[in-house]
Amino acid sequence: RSSAEKFEFQAEVSRLMDIIINSLYSNKDIFLRELISNASDALDKIRFLSLTDKEILGEGDDAKLEIQIKLDKEKKILSIRDRGIGMTKEDLIKNLGTIAKSGTSAFVEKMQTSGDLNLIGQFGVGFYSVYLVADYVEVISKHNDDKQHVWESKADGAFAISEDTWNEPLGRGTEIRLHLREEAQEYLEEHKLKELVKKYSEFINFPIHLWATKEVEEEVPAEEDDASDDEDNVKKTTSEWELLNDVKAIWLRSPREVTDEEYTKFYHSLAKDFGEEKPMTWSHFNAEGDVEFKAVLFVPPKAPHDLYESYYNANKSNLKLYVRRVFISDEFDELLPKYLNFLLGLVDSDTLPLNVSREMLQQHSSLKTIKKKLIRKALDMIRKLAEEDPDESSDTDKKEVEESGDSNEKKGQYAKFWNEFGKSIKLGIIEDATNRNRLAKLLRFETTKSDGKLTSLDKYIARMKSGQKDIFYITGTSKEQLENSPFLENLKKKGYEVIFFTDPVDEYLMQYLMDYEDKKFQNVSKEGLKLGKESKLKQLKESFKELTKWWKGALASENVDDVKLSNRLADSPCVVVTSKYGWSSNMERIMQSQTL
Numbered sequence: 001r002s003s004a005e006k007f008e009f010q011a012e013v014s015r016l017m018d019i020i021i022n023s024l025y026s027n028k029d030i031f032l033r034e035l036i037s038n039a040s041d042a043l044d045k046i047r048f049l050s051l052t053d054k055e056i057l058g059e060g061d062d063a064k065l066e067i068q069i070k071l072d073k074e075k076k077i078l079s080i081r082d083r084g085i086g087m088t089k090e091d092l093i094k095n096l097g098t099i100a101k102s103g104t105s106a107f108v109e110k111m112q113t114s115g116d117l118n119l120i121g122q123f124g125v126g127f128y129s130v131y132l133v134a135d136y137v138e139v140i141s142k143h144n145d146d147k148q149h150v151w152e153s154k155a156d157g158a159f160a161i162s163e164d165t166w167n168e169p170l171g172r173g174t175e176i177r178l179h180l181r182e183e184a185q186e187y188l189e190e191h192k193l194k195e196l197v198k199k200y201s202e203f204i205n206f207p208i209h210l211w212a213t214k215e216v217e218e219e220v221p222a223e224e225d226d227a228s229d230d231e232d233n234v235k236k237t238t239s240e241w242e243l244l245n246d247v248k249a250i251w252l253r254s255p256r257e258v259t260d261e262e263y264t265k266f267y268h269s270l271a272k273d274f275g276e277e278k279p280m281t282w283s284h285f286n287a288e289g290d291v292e293f294k295a296v297l298f299v300p301p302k303a304p305h306d307l308y309e310s311y312y313n314a315n316k317s318n319l320k321l322y323v324r325r326v327f328i329s330d331e332f333d334e335l336l337p338k339y340l341n342f343l344l345g346l347v348d349s350d351t352l353p354l355n356v357s358r359e360m361l362q363q364h365s366s367l368k369t370i371k372k373k374l375i376r377k378a379l380d381m382i383r384k385l386a387e388e389d390p391d392e393s394s395d396t397d398k399k400e401v402e403e404s405g406d407s408n409e410k411k412g413q414y415a416k417f418w419n420e421f422g423k424s425i426k427l428g429i430i431e432d433a434t435n436r437n438r439l440a441k442l443l444r445f446e447t448t449k450s451d452g453k454l455t456s457l458d459k460y461i462a463r464m465k466s467g468q469k470d471i472f473y474i475t476g477t478s479k480e481q482l483e484n485s486p487f488l489e490n491l492k493k494k495g496y497e498v499i500f501f502t503d504p505v506d507e508y509l510m511q512y513l514m515d516y517e518d519k520k521f522q523n524v525s526k527e528g529l530k531l532g533k534e535s536k537l538k539q540l541k542e543s544f545k546e547l548t549k550w551w552k553g554a555l556a557s558e559n560v561d562d563v564k565l566s567n568r569l570a571d572s573p574c575v576v577v578t579s580k581y582g583w584s585s586n587m588e589r590i591m592q593s594q595t596l
C-alpha cells in the first residue's frame, strides 16, 4: 500500500526473527498460547482501567471481554481477535519491532545454545513466535485513543504501518491475522485448534470462542406421496461460536477437588514454562477473618538463573494480585518479602477495594495482614516438604515413613529444595526477625558428625552431649579445609558435634542468628568456647599466669588482644582465636574479596 509507513526492526529483534523463521524446532504449537496470552493480558488491562472509568468499555459487543478465533481455509488465514485495550500507532511501532526488550538478546543467546523455543514467553518476546507458522502477519488494532491501524510484516527486516481504511472496524482491541506457511496448514483444522486451547490455555480467565462448523439436521416436511423415509432429514452445516474453555478460576475451587495434574498445569501457565517438570510443592488455601483472600503458592522445580544476581536492587515478586477475580497487577512488591521471591502464585482478595488506583491499593492496610498470612503459609509449606521426605526423618521413625505410599517420590525432596533455595532461607533469617525461629528450623548444613549428609538444628540439639550448653559451629571456605582445623581437635576428640558453615552468606547469617531453642551459638574459632567443666582450667590458668603475661608483652598489643590458656586444642600447641565480637578470619577474607 502506498500510504504505508515503513520501519526497520531493531537489530536484535531482527536476529530473533531470523532464528525463529529458520528454526527446526518441532513444537510450533506454542505460537497460539503466546497470542492467547497476549490477548488475555490486553483484556486484563482494559478491565483494570474500567474499574475507575466505566465508560471505557463501550457498549454492546465492545464490552464483551472475550477472545475469538477464526479460520479461513480458502485464504489460509488463522485470526485471533480480542476486545482488549488495543494498541495505538505508537504502541504498534514500539511494542512490535523497534524497542528490544531486555529479554531479547538473552533469548537470542539462549537459542544459539539450546534451541528450545518453549521458554520464549518468559523472555517477553512471545509475539514473534507467530513466524514459526506464518510467513506474513497482519496486526490490526484499535485503541480508544487512536484510529484503527494495521501493522504488517513478512519478517524481512522491516514492517509497515498504515491507517486502516479497508477492514471492518474493530470497535476496540486487536486482531492478529496469520497467513500460514505451506507446512503449517494443520492450524486450519478446527480439531487441532480445540486441542491446543485445551492443552495450553486452560487457565485463561476470559472466554475463548472458535468460529466452528456444526452439522445440523433439518427436517424436511414430508410430502404426502413420498414413498421413502430416507430423505426426510437433510444434513446441513452452519457455523457458530463455540466456547473452548471453562473460565472458572482454579483458585476458586475447593483444594480437595483440584487434581495434582491440574495444579501442575496451572503452574506451567503461571511460569510460562511448558516443560515437563512439576513444581516441587504447592499450597492452596482460603484465608478467612478480617481479611479474606484465596491464594495458591508454588515452589518451582528450579531456581531461575538470576534469582540472587540482582537480589538487592530488584524487588521482583512473582505473585499475581487479583481483587474479586479481576487481575490487578503482577508487580506488587508488598505481598511477599524479598527472600520469598522464588515463589510463584497468586492472591485473590475479596477485602481489597476494586475501584481505587494501584497506588492507593499499595497503601491499603489489609495488605499487611495478607503478607503476614502468606509468609506463614509459605513457611508451613516448606516445612511440610521436609516432614514428608523420608530422608529427613530421624532413624527411629524412618520405618513408618518408608511404609507410607508415596515416600519414594518424596525421598530427597528437601535436599533438592535446599540446594535450589537454601540461600533464600538464610536471607530470610537475616531479614525477617519475626519469623527467624521458623526459618531457622528450615536451615540445613553439614557437621563433623553428619557423614556428608545435611542435618538440621533440631537434630543437632537432640544429639548434644550432656552438659553441652551451646551450639558449636565453624566458618570457612569449604568443609575439607575446616575438617583439619586445629580449632576442632579437642572438640572432636571429646565427641562434640560442630556445624560447618561454608557459604559466604553464613557469616552474615550468624550475626543475626544468636540463639535457637534457648541455646546460644558459639563460633569455635572465637573467644568464649566453654566445654563442660572449667575448674581444672582455672587452676592451670593460675599457674601459667606469668608465662601468658610475658607472652602477651612479647607479641606487643597491636598484634594480639590477649594470650590465654585454653582447653580447645588437643595436638596443636597454640592457635590464634578471634575475639567474641571481632570478625572471624573467614569474614576478614570475605570482606577483603568484596572491597577488592
Ligand code: ADP
Residues within 6 Å of the ligand: 034, 038, 039, 041, 042, 082, 084, 085, 086, 087, 095, 096, 121, 123, 124, 125, 126, 127, 128, 173, 174
Ligand atoms: P510480552 O507479552 O511478554 O510483553 P510479547 O512479545 O508477547 O511480550 O508482546 C509484546 C507486546 O506487544 C506486549 O507487551 C503488548 O504491549 C503488545 N501486544 C501484543 N499483543 C497484544 C494484544 N493482543 N493487544 C494489545 N497489545 C498487545
Ligand code: MG
Residues within 6 Å of the ligand: 034, 037, 038, 121, 124, 125, 126, 127
Ligand atoms: Mg506475550
